[in-house]
Amino acid sequence: MTVLDVIQRSTDFLSRKGVESPRLQVELLLAHVLQMPRMKLYLNFDRALSEPELDTLRSLIKRRAEREPLQHIVGSTSFCGFEIAVNRDVLVPRPETELLAELAWSFLATLAGPPATVLDFGTGSGCLAIAVALKSPAATVHTVDISEAALVVARANALRLGAGERVLFHAGDGFSVIDPGIAFDLIVSNPPYIPSAEIVTLEPEVRDFDPRLALDGGADGLEFYRLLAAQGRAHLKPAGKLMLEFGEGQHGEISALFTNAGWTVETVVKDYSGRERILIARPGD
Ligand SMILES: C[S@@+](CC[C@H](N)C(=O)[O-])C[C@H]1O[C@@H](n2cnc3c(N)ncnc32)[C@H](O)[C@@H]1O
Structure with missing residues (x-):
């Protein structure tokens, strides 16, 4: 599955679960898994994800679907430019x-x-x-x-x-x-x-x-x-x-x-x- 496929499917899934801004959430989680800035995903739409990457992403998407905050899943948030x-x-x-x-x-x-x-x-x-x-x-x-x-x-x-x-x-x-x-x-x-x-x-x-x-x-x-x-x-x-x-x-x-x-x-x-x-x-x- 490519980056774009994963974004589309996971966005639909989170949207059905009532998560706000589902595409943004998916992109942020995927960027976290792939350890790249979110914007870089856009240059990598055709990149295929490995099985371990897909497994990790699936488990994070599942947590988000259960309404765990994105910041808890990735472990931090930005506040005034500082990582908290x-x-x-x-x-x-x-x-x-x-x-x-x-x-x-x-x-x-x-x-x-x-x-x-x-x-x-x-x-x-x-x-x-x-x-x-x-x-x-x-x-x-x-x-x-x-x-x-x-x-x-x-x-x-x-x-x-x-x-x-x-x-x-x-x-x-x-x-x-x-x-x-x-x-x-x-x-x-x-x-x-x-x-x-x-x-x-x-x-x-x-x-x-x-x-x-x-x-x-x-x-x-x-x-x-x-x-x-x-x-x-x-x-x-x-x-x-x-x-x-x-x-x-x-x-x-x-x-x-x-x-x-x-x-x-x-x-x-x-x-x-x-x-x-x-x-x-x-x-x-
Ligand atoms: C709304 S949070 C704010 C946290 C942080 N300042 C922020 O803005 O993200 C309020 C904080 O007050 C703390 N708190 C609640 N009752 C308190 C008390 N009686 N004395 C001191 N801190 C208290 C809570 O544990 C919590 O960390």
Whole structure:
């Protein structure tokens, strides 16, 4: 069977299984098996696949048909141009979060004075903390996560990407493990924000493969925003900022929550598809 035959057949198969963008998924899996950039497949449509290559591809396509995320199958994803390893212990980093990373390192670049100190609350794979550290070469980024298993992944990512010295990991529940003596220049977070009862309605790739701890934002999805609004200020410098990602449609409630808790909401930033996704607030006036 040739590359083109395999692409066509597997695309039909994944499409019947309800997988989104089936052709792209097949091409990415095939490129992974053949260890070539996806675009190079187009120059190799007539290449015949060997039996071992076909066997490997079949098993990967089967996993994708069972709705295992592509990123878990290939073992990594790209985040702000950095390769972040992922598995079932961490949320697969999403493109919207790249925008949060960009806002974070752009803010740090405006700061004068001693090297900045940042907190990434709920670090998961470490994607945000690592990207911010690598783009802000003097900054120290503390991270916290309640999942020890996630921190194993995050630590390995930081080491592999050369950020091991400036990204520090704290295992535990929220601010309880953060040194109260540190005043951060910036707190970033993409906390769990799905209302508990909505988790069953999510796509299987998310519902069955992202850790529940990374999704569940409590009954109304806002539990972690309340916690950050109540406790975040004590950990920030007076001129510091809080940058938070949130889910579609949550911006009104979250802005109100922070304003009512005495924060100044500076702006709500839209993602590339025009939806409000990131809140930037400062401790007060
Ligand atoms: C939505 S994921 C975000 C992961 C990563 N920052 C990203 O953007 O891809 C939220 C993370 O918060 C962590 N988390 C959940 N409850 C927590 C808590 N009480 N304290 C600290 N981290 C928590 C989860 O384990 C998960 O890794």
